[in-house]
Amino acid sequence: AQSVTQPDIHITVSEGASLELRCNYSYGATPYLFWYVQSPGQGLQLLLKYFSGDTLVQGIKGFEAEFKRSQSSFNLRKPSVHWSDAAEYFCAVGGPGNTGKLIFGQGTTLQVKP
């Protein structure tokens, strides 16, 4: 079955600390992987995506993610978190040629302490 798992429902980090949000996926074909961020009551903003090539991808707002096929993971990282990063983060998987049809993880709520 195709699925995305974000093991951490809620994470709290101090401002300036590093961040890693976990994502594991199960997908039968070549996965196209995405990380989105959602502020309360808002739509989704794409942080970064992985289709092929270099397994370490850089995104907006200083985020990066690493694709590890052997672990079926696509973890999101940021070296130094800012208070404005507090939001809901979703990992999603889609397939080639159909990247609009996505399976989302449950989401991780990030809280940033001053």
Place this chain on the structure above:
Amino acid sequence: GAVVSQHPSRVICKSGTSVKIECRSLDFQATTMFWYRQFPKQSLMLMATSNEGSKATYEQGVEKDKFLINHASLTLSTLTVTSAHPEDSSFYICSASHPVGTEAFFGQGTRLTVV
């Protein structure tokens, strides 16, 4: 970047009435659009795939007669929630596949409250 606009952003309706939500791609043509539903504190679940000029494809468990989808042009898809009930209250988000490139762009979502 590409822009997808959803309207209205917030709507309150009475139980038994119908509500229409619009999803527009403002600066590109989208042959395919997608409708998602998000319950509070939960993830997004795909409801249906909207194809321009043809019938929508609904995910398992989604009532096609309750959630009517029309994709009459390359820039507009509409979702009509018919005979709405309080359990239909949710956040509905659309996305549109860009014809060039490899990603879809999301609207800002519509908060539907049925009273």
